[in-house]
Amino acid sequence: MKIKNNFKKLATLGLAASAVSLSSMAIAEDLRIVSWGGAYQKAQSIGIFQPAATAMDITVNEDTYGGISDVKLMVKSGADKFDIFSSGAGSCASGGAEGVLEKLDYSVIDVSNHLPGMFSEYCAGADIFSVVAAWNTETYGENGPRSWADFYDTEKFPGSRAMRSKVDGQLETALLADGVATADVYKVLDSEEGITRALDKIRSIKDHIDVWWTSGAMHAQLMKDGEVDMTTGWNGRFDVAKKDGAKVSYDYKTGIMDWEGYGIPKGIAQKDLAMKYINEMMKPEYMAEFAKYITYGPTNKKVYELGLLDEDLARALPSHPDNAKYQLTISQEWYAKWRTIAAEMYTEMMTE
Numbered sequence: 001m002k003i004k005n006n007f008k009k010l011a012t013l014g015l016a017a018s019a020v021s022l023s024s025m026a027i028a029e030d031l032r033i034v035s036w037g038g039a040y041q042k043a044q045s046i047g048i049f050q051p052a053a054t055a056m057d058i059t060v061n062e063d064t065y066g067g068i069s070d071v072k073l074m075v076k077s078g079a080d081k082f083d084i085f086s087s088g089a090g091s092c093a094s095g096g097a098e099g100v101l102e103k104l105d106y107s108v109i110d111v112s113n114h115l116p117g118m119f120s121e122y123c124a125g126a127d128i129f130s131v132v133a134a135w136n137t138e139t140y141g142e143n144g145p146r147s148w149a150d151f152y153d154t155e156k157f158p159g160s161r162a163m164r165s166k167v168d169g170q171l172e173t174a175l176l177a178d179g180v181a182t183a184d185v186y187k188v189l190d191s192e193e194g195i196t197r198a199l200d201k202i203r204s205i206k207d208h209i210d211v212w213w214t215s216g217a218m219h220a221q222l223m224k225d226g227e228v229d230m231t232t233g234w235n236g237r238f239d240v241a242k243k244d245g246a247k248v249s250y251d252y253k254t255g256i257m258d259w260e261g262y263g264i265p266k267g268i269a270q271k272d273l274a275m276k277y278i279n280e281m282m283k284p285e286y287m288a289e290f291a292k293y294i295t296y297g298p299t300n301k302k303v304y305e306l307g308l309l310d311e312d313l314a315r316a317l318p319s320h321p322d323n324a325k326y327q328l329t330i331s332q333e334w335y336a337k338w339r340t341i342a343a344e345m346y347t348e349m350m351t352e
């Protein structure tokens with residue numbers, strides 16, 4: 001009887017140990033990813049995040065965040081909040097330069113079919129979007145601002161404006177409005193004097209900027225509510241807002257083409273699993289599904305080559321050749337070098 005009881009105790013202990021082990025394994029197979037919320041993250045969740053998690057038989061928990069500054073704070077404070085973040089290329093370049101991101105392992109992450117320049121040491125490109133000048137069609141009809149010069153012309157286009165509260169993609173609009181050729185924008189911005197020139201151009205319309213928006217959901221809502229007559233913002237957000245009844249339009253001739261991708265904060269415990277998950281998300285099938293919910297173009301050229309999108313949708317995307325030919329492409333190198341300084345100067349301009 002005693003031996004039997006001891007055996008039962010050992011069996012119970014063994015089961016408990018197995019339960020702990022299984023629990024640890026379950027925790028080890030969980031990942032946390034953060035993005036921007038709203039229509040964009042909904043499209044990511046439906047098209048990419050959850051299908052990729054299912055394919056890998058892991059659990060991926062989603063949340064929102066405030067951008068690369070949150071990543072920097074998390075790493076520098078030693079906090080442990082998320083494993084992967086969705087980010088613009090320029091912000092990833094800035095984080096990489098400050099040493100708060102893991103270098104991505106491209107022996108694990110397959111980007112062999114990516115369009116040129118759509119991945120970097122710290123960011124695996126997922127979608128291509130454009131910063132555009134959008135306008136309220138109730139105010140201007142279909143004759144809204146077709147160039148950044150128009151956006152900054154308060155006599156030709158009187159009315160209220162909104163701009164982003166972060167520097168990303170905003171200084172470029174100012175220099176293009178100020179007559180700088182597309183090919184020369186980042187040459188001019190490669191000094192504090194050039195940054196000041198761009199900020200002075202924004203200051204020239206500051207009295208007409210009613211809102212400094214903080215998220216894509218916010219600038220889409222501004223147009224849905226008719227709160228401003230025009231705003232900078234992301235093409236896909238405006239397309240979703242238009243489907244929801246917003247009186248909004250834009251022209252890719254104002255486009256500043258950028259790409260969004262996935263990065264990994266420095267020092268996370270789940271680095272290896274995060275790399276494998278990012279690799280899964282690079283597959284063309286996910287990118288094509290994502291584009292059905294928001295009009296951002298794929299970075300994987302196989303989406304086009306395999307005909308995974310219908311022609312009408314493909315032609316609505318910023319990376320389609322008919323649209324891309326007009327646009328300035330964001331410079332990762334400039335953001336890696338200047339973003340911190342430019343962000344401080346931009347915030348000072350907003351608040352002065």
